[in-house]
Amino acid sequence: MTMTERPVELRSKVTVTIDGADVDVLEGDTILDACNKAGKDTPTVCYGPTVTPVNACRVCVVELEGSRTLVPSCSRPAEDGMVVTTDSDRVDANRKMVLEFLATSSDVSQSEEIMGWLGDYGADLDRYDPETTERMTDEVKIQDDLYIRAYDRCVLCYKCVEACGEDAQWTFAIAMSGRGFNNRISTEFDVTLPDSACVYCGNCVAVCPTNALQFKTEFDLRKMGEWKPEEQTVARTVCSYCGVGCNLELHVQDNSIVKVTSPDDHSITSGNLCVKGRFGYQYVQNRAD
Amino acid sequence: MWGTNAREAHPIFFHHILKGIRNGAKMFAVDPRRSQTAKFADLWLGLNVGSDIALANGIGKYIIDNDLQNDEFIAHSTQGFDTYVDSVQEWTLERTSEVTGLPVDAIAELAEAYATAESAQLCWTLGITEHHTGAENVMALCNLALLTGHVGKYGSGLVPIRGQNNVQGGGDMGALPNKLTGFQDVANDELRAKFEAAWDCEIPATPGKHLTLMMEAIAAKELTHLYVIGENPADADADINHVRAALQGLEFLVVQDIFLTRTATYADVVLPASAGWAETEGTVTNSERRVQLGRKALDPPGDAKNDLEIINMIADRMSPGWGNPSPQEMWDELRTVSPMHAGMSYERLENEGGLQWPCPSEDHPGSQFLHGWLWAEDLEGRDPAPFTVNVWRPPMDEVNAEYPLLMTTGRVLDSYNTGVQSDGYNSPIRSGEDLDMAPADAERLGVVTGSRVEVSSRRATIDMTVRVQPDLPTGLCFTTYHFSETTDVNQLTIEAWDKKSGTAEFKATAISVRPKVDAGV
Numbered sequence: 001m002t003m004t005e006r007p008v009e010l011r012s013k014v015t016v017t018i019d020g021a022d023v024d025v026l027e028g029d030t031i032l033d034a035c036n037k038a039g040k041d042t043p044t045v046c047y048g049p050t051v052t053p054v055n056a057c058r059v060c061v062v063e064l065e066g067s068r069t070l071v072p073s074c075s076r077p078a079e080d081g082m083v084v085t086t087d088s089d090r091v092d093a094n095r096k097m098v099l100e101f102l103a104t105s106s107d108v109s110q111s112e113e114i115m116g117w118l119g120d121y122g123a124d125l126d127r128y129d130p131e132t133t134e135r136m137t138d139e140v141k142i143q144d145d146l147y148i149r150a151y152d153r154c155v156l157c158y159k160c161v162e163a164c165g166e167d168a169q170w171t172f173a174i175a176m177s178g179r180g181f182n183n184r185i186s187t188e189f190d191v192t193l194p195d196s197a198c199v200y201c202g203n204c205v206a207v208c209p210t211n212a213l214q215f216k217t218e219f220d221l222r223k224m225g226e227w228k229p230e231e232q233t234v235a236r237t238v239c240s241y242c243g244v245g246c247n248l249e250l251h252v253q254d255n256s257i258v259k260v261t262s263p264d265d266h267s268i269t270s271g272n273l274c275v276k277g278r279f280g281y282q283y284v285q286n287r288a289d
Numbered sequence: 290m291w292g293t294n295a296r297e298a299h300p301i302f303f304h305h306i307l308k309g310i311r312n313g314a315k316m317f318a319v320d321p322r323r324s325q326t327a328k329f330a331d332l333w334l335g336l337n338v339g340s341d342i343a344l345a346n347g348i349g350k351y352i353i354d355n356d357l358q359n360d361e362f363i364a365h366s367t368q369g370f371d372t373y374v375d376s377v378q379e380w381t382l383e384r385t386s387e388v389t390g391l392p393v394d395a396i397a398e399l400a401e402a403y404a405t406a407e408s409a410q411l412c413w414t415l416g417i418t419e420h421h422t423g424a425e426n427v428m429a430l431c432n433l434a435l436l437t438g439h440v441g442k443y444g445s446g447l448v449p450i451r452g453q454n455n456v457q458g459g460g461d462m463g464a465l466p467n468k469l470t471g472f473q474d475v476a477n478d479e480l481r482a483k484f485e486a487a488w489d490c491e492i493p494a495t496p497g498k499h500l501t502l503m504m505e506a507i508a509a510k511e512l513t514h515l516y517v518i519g520e521n522p523a524d525a526d527a528d529i530n531h532v533r534a535a536l537q538g539l540e541f542l543v544v545q546d547i548f549l550t551r552t553a554t555y556a557d558v559v560l561p562a563s564a565g566w567a568e569t570e571g572t573v574t575n576s577e578r579r580v581q582l583g584r585k586a587l588d589p590p591g592d593a594k595n596d597l598e599i600i601n602m603i604a605d606r607m608s609p610g611w612g613n614p615s616p617q618e619m620w621d622e623l624r625t626v627s628p629m630h631a632g633m634s635y636e637r638l639e640n641e642g643g644l645q646w647p648c649p650s651e652d653h654p655g656s657q658f659l660h661g662w663l664w665a666e667d668l669e670g671r672d673p674a675p676f677t678v679n680v681w682r683p684p685m686d687e688v689n690a691e692y693p694l695l696m697t698t699g700r701v702l703d704s705y706n707t708g709v710q711s712d713g714y715n716s717p718i719r720s721g722e723d724l725d726m727a728p729a730d731a732e733r734l735g736v737v738t739g740s741r742v743e744v745s746s747r748r749a750t751i752d753m754t755v756r757v758q759p760d761l762p763t764g765l766c767f768t769t770y771h772f773s774e775t776t777d778v779n780q781l782t783i784e785a786w787d788k789k790s791g792t793a794e795f796k797a798t799a800i801s802v803r804p805k806v807d808a809g810v
Contacts (some may be wrong), residue, residue: 006443006657144717170307170329194717199702201300235586238573240566241705243451244302245643245727246574250567250586257586266642268575274300275703275718276711282563283713284547286588 016082029072031084032060040086043095043117045102046157047074048207049264050271051167054158059098062086070094078188096121104128106136107153110211132154140219145194146279147205148219149185153212156183160204160213168272172256173197174204202278205272206261217258228253236263244268246277257281290318291430292341292416296325297702299414299450302576306412310659315406317399319344320416321697323760323768332398335762338697338797339420339684340389343430346681347385348400351375357404362438366663366673373676374491388681390762404437408444414452415699424789428677435674441660451576453706454566458574461630461646462623467496471627479530487626499791500526504535513540518596519562522554524707524773527793528748528784545599550625550711562596563589571597572638573615574646578656579645580633613616621722684797687783688764692747692799694730696766698778704771711771722776723756724802729763731755734802741805746798749780752805766800 011026025034030053030159035042045057053075061070065083070091073084085091099114102122108114118125138151156176164174173196177186187196205213214222221227232253239246247266251259260278264271295303295620303326308552310316310329319334319341327333336344352358353374363370382393389396403409411434417426427449433448434440450458463470469492473480481492498506500522506512508531515536526532536542536555544556553559563569568589574580589595594602597616605611617635624631629647637644639652644655662669688695701721705711724744725735736742740755753768753776761767770778781800786793 006396107435145715146717166311168304198718200716200718224462235567235584237566237583237586238454238575238581240454240564240710242299242302243453243456243576244299245454245577245579245581246301247581247642252586255588268579269301270304272301272304275716276705277301279714279716280703280705280711281714283710284567284587286713 013082014078016078016080016084019087029078031064031071031076031078031082032064034078034084035062035073042073042075042086043099043113043121045114045155045209046159048159048209051162051207051220053161054162056156056158057098057102059095059102061091061094061098063088063091092121096123099123100128102123102155104133104135106155106210106212107150108155108210110153111209114210138184141193142216142219144194144200145216146200146275147202147213147215149193150212150214150219151184153210154185155210155212156185159207159209159210161183163203163207163272168203168270169199169201171197171199171201171267173199179283200275200279202260202272202275203272206273215259221253221258227258232258239273241276241280244275248273248277248281250281256285290316290320290330290409291413292318292320292418292426293412293414293450294322294324294326294416294699295412295414295450297543298328298452298700300702301574302450306341315402317398317402319568319648321762321765322699325702332395334391334395334399336389336391338695338765339422340681341417341420341426341682342422342429342679343380343385343388344391344396345426345433346377346380347382347389347396348524349380349432349436350385351400352382352404352433353377355401355404357401358436360440362663363436366438366668367435367676368673369676372678375437376678376680377747387467389458392447394482403433403439408442409437409439410444410446410447410448411439412450413469414450416796418449418787418792419698419792419794420636420792421785421787421794422679422682423787423792425677425679425787429679432676435676440657441663443658444660446660449576454575455573456574457578458572458580461574461578461580461627466499466502469626470623471629472694474628484626500791501786501791504532507535510538515539515541516545517542517556518545519547519553519565521550521552521709522544523555524550524709524770524779527779527782527786527795529773529777529779530749531784543713545596550707550709560599561591561593562599563593565596568593569595569597569616572620575643578645578659579643580630580638580646582635582638596609624732678790685794686747686783686797686799688799690743692801694764694766694800694802695807696724696744696768696781696798696800697745697796698768698770698782701769701771704769706771707773708771720756721752723768724753724755725758725761725766725767726802727761728757728759728761730766730802731757734804736802736804743803744781745803746781748783751777751780755802764801770795 006218013024014027015022015024015035018034023034023038042060044060047053055072055075063085064071067202084114099118104125141149165172174185179182232251235250237248239248246269248264249261250257262269262271262273292427292716315331317328320327321338325453385396386393387482411430426476439445469475471486485492523533542556543558544553545560545562547551547562547564567586570585571583572580573583595752601613627651632650632653648655688787703716704721736755738757742755744751744753768778782798
């Protein structure tokens with residue numbers, strides 16, 4: 001008769017050298033996977049575990065023996081015998097400069113990670129003359145009660161586009177538009193979100209590394225100076241709507257849900273939700289008081 | 290995808306379908322509407338409402354006529370094949386085409402693809418079950434799986450997608466008229482004796498009534514007292530005016546809910562409950578039989594209490610000393626009487642991201658799919674799986690000159706059932722309150738999107754607003770019942786229900802539509 005069990009996935013072992021030490025990963029894994037396994041702290045902005053890397057940010061670059069240029073570790077597959085260096089002056093200088101470019105063209109202040117790397121790599125933002133350095137200065141787009149778009153914080157990492165498209169949602173409500181410094185994430189013809197193809201799953205917000213996309217609850221609380229992540233608790237539960245069983249992480253502040261996420265590593269959601277799971281929680285806190 | 294608009298009703302399940310499509314899987318959508326799901330299909334089969342058995346039988350006959358069935362599987366794992374073959378003989382491609390309204394080529398293409406696929410799944414939801422032949426519709430699909438062997442093995446199977454976060458769990462827990470916890474038959478003396486010994490009480494041996502039968506018993510004054518927990522039948526049920534009259538005629542009604550629903554407004558006593566998923570802890574079971582832990586995130590408002598605590602308090606009044614066991618204590622007791630849950634400790638549920646039943650022991654990994662026994666040499670001692678004979682019968686509500694259109698109901702992405710929960714957030718894409726209508730029908734009636742109309746069925750008349758929807762076939766209208774406060778659609782739907790499942794025929798209501806005299810456009 002037929003084989004009835006789940007087929008076992010067979011991937012061969014690949015050995016690469018990271019800063020002089022051998023690291024074993026599996027065929028199909030990336031240099032970043034090997035760096036993580038070797039315990040190297042690699043900065044990434046456009047990379048995410050649930051989206052396909054598009055190599056937009058170049059902050060995860062490493063030196064690869066035999067390669068003229070630095071390579072993006074997040075998307076370069078590991079090959080047997082590769083010799084990789086992550087702690088050289090060349091790598092540090094490149095990462096520093098990339099971080100400086102990002103931080104002088106966009107507002108990255110709400111990204112704890114990027115702010116931390118700026119310090120780690122000794123980024124010097126003052127060497128870019130604010131008079132002559134172009135910045136993203138877009139006004140915040142507030143077009144509904146669910147999430148806002150603050151493109152002055154956008155670093156054009158493409159993760160939202162990927163999540164809206166083939167990596168998860170297949171809605172294709174947003175894409176890159178414009179050329180050069182006019183490059184922006186945009187809905188079709190820049191129509192408002194409610195008029196666009198957007199279905200408000202919020203999966204773009206979930207992957208945004210800089211808070212350019214932000215839940216309206218968080219945006220409003222920040223505006224009032226009431227956003228207090230250190231006071232928030234996170235409870236993992238199961239969505240109250242359909243029978244798929246999506247896991248929700250309810251971020252709670254002052255006995256109110258202020259944000260809903262889903263674990264990237266959960267087999268049902270891979271970090272993604274629909275509009276009901278992401279935003280449909282409000283009924284438990286429309287309290288009379 | 291048969292009778293399911295998972296793209297809107299089960300969006301994250303559909304993400305997995307989309308991954309499959311991206312990896313080269315073929316997807317067929319069988320749905321009267323060219324739904325958001327159908328738009329991702331390799332082929333959309335827009336069959337006539339309620340012709341599912343005709344299509345399934347036609348596909349079966351095509352598979353047999355073209356010798357595409359899995360003979361080895363049929364001989365080893367099934368019974369009743371010859372009777373089934375006889376029963377589908379009338380369903381030639383031509384006859385199937387005539388009843389379903391589908392092109393002959395499309396039926397053949399689906400049949401061919403399903404039968405010859407290495408692995409194939411049939412997924413369905415309420416488009417299959419919300420008919421007066423709902424159970425037979427399901428059985429007709431099961432026949433196709435038995436015919437081809439697409440069941441009981443990794444990657445193949447029969448996939449009913451559940452509509453509520455714990456509707457599977459409710460059944461698992463024994464909230465069914467004929468089952469005890471863990472689907473153990475209440476009429477089975479041995480099983481009942483096990484529960485009686487564990488619970489130190491006597492359990493009635495006769496099955497109770499399901500919701501539809503309860504409504505009939507209430508109308509007949511045989512059932513006079515009702516305790517409703519977390520359900521809103523006064524908005525959710527078909528032919529709602531009958532249901533409301535029945536509920537209001539009860540001698541005593543208790544409603545336990547997180548909101549004062551319409552049903553609760555009829556109640557003698559309302560017990561305010563907390564929201565299970567965010568204000569208490571416990572387990573829920575999803576469509577894939579995965580038991581998962583829910584955890585408390587918020588304190589409930591006012592005097593609202595956990596459902597379990599309320600029931601415990603009532604039990605304590607009835608039987609002093611009952612106490613107030615915690616959800617985990619109750620779960621651990623359940624594991625001693627329900628073998629399929631026995632291996633699921635809270636610790637494992639936490640660490641392993643949930644477990645799929647059956648999981649009979651702590652060292653059992655849980656079960657990714659059911660019916661693997663069909664492929665065992667000895668069928669694990671079971672009887673072979675039976676083919677069934679299913680006779681196509683059209684919807685009960687007849688379309689005629691007086692009621693020339695058919696209205697079907699469903700769900701839209703951002704709303705949920707009677708709207709009690711989903712009305713609570715301000716969705717920028719809210720839709721579903723309108724009567725969706727095909728362009729040709731709108732033109733014939735002289736209405737456009739935004740026109741107010743009077744919609745009548747054989748039971749009631751309500752006012753609605755038209756939305757012209759090119760994805761609907763001529764003669765078919767669509768709406769939801771998410772907005773019963775303003776558009777009380779279930780006044781129109783028919784009380785006809787499936788005698789096997791108790792499910793009402795929400796999918797087929799004959800209607801007439803008249804423009805309002807003062808129709809503003």
